[in-house]
Amino acid sequence: MLDSQDDRSFQSRTSTIQVGGGRLSYDFYDRTCPQVEEIVRAGLQSISLYDPSSPAALLRLMFHDCQVQGCDASILIDPNDFTIPSEMGSQKNFGIRKRESISILKSMVEAVCPHQVSCADILILAAREAVAISGGPRIRVPLGRRDSGSLPSYELANALLPPANLGVEGMLGVFAKKGMSIEESVAIMGAHTLGITHCFNLFGRTNIEAGLEMMMRLCCPIGSLTPNTSFVLNDPTAFTFDNNYYINAVNGRGILMVDAELPLHPRTAPFVQRFATDQEGFFRAFTSAFVKLSSYGVLTGDQGVIRTSCNII
Numbered sequence: 001m002l003d004s005q006d007d008r009s010f011q012s013r014t015s016t017i018q019v020g021g022g023r024l025s026y027d028f029y030d031r032t033c034p035q036v037e038e039i040v041r042a043g044l045q046s047i048s049l050y051d052p053s054s055p056a057a058l059l060r061l062m063f064h065d066c067q068v069q070g071c072d073a074s075i076l077i078d079p080n081d082f083t084i085p086s087e088m089g090s091q092k093n094f095g096i097r098k099r100e101s102i103s104i105l106k107s108m109v110e111a112v113c114p115h116q117v118s119c120a121d122i123l124i125l126a127a128r129e130a131v132a133i134s135g136g137p138r139i140r141v142p143l144g145r146r147d148s149g150s151l152p153s154y155e156l157a158n159a160l161l162p163p164a165n166l167g168v169e170g171m172l173g174v175f176a177k178k179g180m181s182i183e184e185s186v187a188i189m190g191a192h193t194l195g196i197t198h199c200f201n202l203f204g205r206t207n208i209e210a211g212l213e214m215m216m217r218l219c220c221p222i223g224s225l226t227p228n229t230s231f232v233l234n235d236p237t238a239f240t241f242d243n244n245y246y247i248n249a250v251n252g253r254g255i256l257m258v259d260a261e262l263p264l265h266p267r268t269a270p271f272v273q274r275f276a277t278d279q280e281g282f283f284r285a286f287t288s289a290f291v292k293l294s295s296y297g298v299l300t301g302d303q304g305v306i307r308t309s310c311n312i313i
C-alpha cells in the first residue's frame with residue numbers, strides 16, 4: 001500500500017516469501033496493525049532529526065541482529081542483573097548504538113496495536129526507513145518475524161559477527177549463507193555509504209593509500225588516548241545513502257580492509273566498478289540483498305514470542 005505510490009521501488013509485487021520452514025508476507029499486519037509502517041516512518045523521522053547519525057546506527061544494528069541466530073531482535077536484550085552476558089558483551093558489537101530507539105518505536109506501536117507487532121519486525125522496518133530517509137531506495141519488506149524467547153548468547157555473537165579486519169573471501173562466505181550472489185554481497189557492503197568507523201577498529205590496517213593515510217593520521221593519531229571515541233567517516237557523504245562508497249573504494253580510499261580490497265579482488269571488482277558509475281544498479285541490487293539479509297533465520301508462526309518490552313525476555 002505504502003509503496004505502490006513510490007516511484008523509487010525496484011521490486012515486483014509478490015505477497016509472500018518462503019523462509020526456511022516458515023513464511024513472511026507483505027500484508028502480514030493488514031488486519032492487526034495497518035498503521036505500523038506509517039508509525040515507524042514518522043517515528044524514525046523525528047529520531048533522525050534529533051540525531052542525524054541514527055540511520056547509520058540502525059542499519060548496522062539490523063545486520064548485527066540478523067547475523068546472530070537470525071533476525072529475531074536478540075541483540076536488543078539487556079544483560080540480566082550482570083550474571084548472564086548479552087550479545088552486547090561481545091567486543092564485536094563495539095560501537096553498536098540506538099538499540100533504545102527500537103524500544104521507543106515499539107512503545108509508539110504498542111499504544112496503537114497492543115501485542116501484535118514483534119520487535120524483530122520493527123527493527124527491520126526501522127532499518128529500511130533509515131535507508132530511505134538518507135536518500136536510498138524505498139525497500140518493501142515482508143513481515144511476520146517473531147522475537148527470540150530465550151536468553152541471548154555472548155559466545156554466539158562473538159563467533160558469528162565479522163571481525164573488523166575481515167577480507168573479501170570471508171565477507172562473501174558470510175553473505176553466501178544468506179543466499180546472496182556476489183553482486184548482492186558487493187551491494188550490501190554499500191551500507192558503508194553511511195556512518196563512521198572508530199579508530200579502535202583501524203589499528204593494524206595495512207597498505208593504506210597516501211591521502212587516506214594522512215586523513216587517518218589526523219583523525220586517529222598514533223598513541224591516541226581516545227581510540228574508542230575518535231573516528232573516520234565511512235565515505236565522504238556519510239549521512240547520504242549514495243554510491244560514493246564505491247567511488248571512494250575505486251580511488252583507493254576504502255576505510256576497512258574489506259572496503260579497500262573490494263575493488264581489487266577479481267570476484268568483486270567488476271561490481272564495484274559498475275556501482276561506482278550506476279547508482280540505480282546499486283540501489284536495485286541493494287534492495288534484493290536487503291530482503292535476503294532481513295529474512296535470514298527468522299522465527300515465524302508459533303515459533304518465538306512477541307515481546308512487550310524489546311530489551312527484556
Ligand code: HEM
Pocket residue numbers: 055056057059060063094095096097162163164165166171174188189191192194195196197198199201234256258
Ligand atoms: C561482513 C562484512 C562487514 C564488516 C567486516 C563490517 C565491519 C564494520 C566495522 C568494523 C564498522 C565500524 C564500527 C565502529 O567503529 O563503530 C562498521 C560500521 C558500519 N557497518 Fe559494517 N561491516 C560489514 C558489513 C556490514 C553490513 C552488511 C551492513 C548493513 C547492511 C553494515 C553496516 C554498517 C554501518 C551502517 C556502519 C556505520 C555504523 C555507525 O555509524 O554507527 N556493515 N562495519
Ligand SMILES: [Ca+2]
Pocket residue numbers: 064065066067068069070071072073074075
Ligand atoms: Ca538475532
Ligand SMILES: [Ca+2]
Pocket residue numbers: 192193194235236237238239240241242243244245
Ligand atoms: Ca554516502
